[in-house]
Amino acid sequence: MPMDFMDISKMRITVRRYDPRPVEKDKIDCILEAGRWVPTAVDYQPQRILVMDRPEHFLKIREFCTFSFDQKYRDIDENAGLHGDESHNVYYYGAPLVFLVCYDRNVCWQHPESGESSGLIDATIVQTHMMLEAASLGLGTVWISYFDKKKARELLHIPEHFEIAGMLYAGYPAADFKPNRKLSGKRYPVSHTCFDGSFDSPYETSYTDTFKDSRLEEEK
Ligand SMILES: Cc1cc2nc3c(=O)[nH]c(=O)nc-3n(C[C@H](O)[C@H](O)[C@H](O)COP(=O)(O)O)c2cc1C
Known part of the structure; x- marks a missing residue:
């Protein structure tokens, strides 16, 4: 059954343990098509x-992912060490598909x-659309910022005028994947992050x- 946007938004959750099955x-x-149909400033489409x-x-x-986010949160990540298989958990969580999203500094x-570049904003919109499209296709993803961009640049021969925005790991969640209860699924109410006309007046929604x-x- 097709899902509406709100369903996809709420169903998307970070996956840090993947099935090795390749993504079709x-x-x-x-x-990639979802990352193509995005708004970018002046429609310059600087994403690479x-x-x-x-x-x-x-x-x-x-x-280049030697300091994994997962390591820091190892003590609270329920996926860590499930099979005593360290290599599966660190660095890329066994994801069979990885996108590196860059933007061309000369294009954006x-x-x-102010001289401020819109490249990072454009690339972030691209990566967000890709992440939500992946979710709508039944794939898991994790957005990755915690990596050595300098090393990535060297190893992947990234052109000098490309800036790295982020990475997106994708794939089918492993059969034994469990969402991280400490890092996922907790959202402040709208009144915590949104304001009504001025920042000293929280925005109140009409619904609970x-x-x-x-x-x-919790499992019983
Ligand atoms: C900009 C950004 C950077 C992130 N960087 C990492 C990362 O380097 N490693 C990681 O495991 N998760 C990373 N995440 C995933 C977040 O931890 C996760 O989205 C957040 O805890 C909320 O959980 P949810 O995605 O399941 O809703 C990142 C997410 C965003 C949006």
Whole structure:
């Protein structure tokens, strides 16, 4: 059954343990297509995306993702050490598909007065659309910022005028994947982050949020 946007938004959850099954090419193509139909400043479309799904890529990724987010949260990550298989959990969580999202510094719009570049904003919109498209296709993803960009640049021969925005790991969640209850599924009420006309006046919604993600409930 097709899901509406709100369903996809609430169903998307960070996956840090993947099934090694490759992602089908038509799904990869859909994800890239979603990253194509995005708004960018002045429609300059500065995004440049590297698709990585081969073993030689993963060897390189392991080299520039040496300080994994997962390591920091190892004590609270329920996926860590499930099989005593450290290599599966660190660095790329066994994801069979990785996108590196960059933007071309020479292509993106710059604010004429401040000189501020819109490249990171454009690339972030691209990566967000890709992430949500992947979710709508039944794939898990994790957004990755915690990696050595300098090393990635060297190992992947990234052109000098490309800036790295982020990475997106994708794939089918492992059968034994469990969402991280400490890092996922907790959202402040709208009144915490949104304001009504001035920042000393919280925005009150007309509804009470009753959404509970069953994937995050304690096992009995
Ligand atoms: C900009 C950004 C950077 C992130 N960087 C990492 C990362 O380097 N490693 C990681 O495991 N998760 C990373 N995440 C995933 C977040 O931890 C996760 O989205 C957040 O805890 C909320 O959980 P949810 O995605 O399941 O809703 C990142 C997410 C965003 C949006």
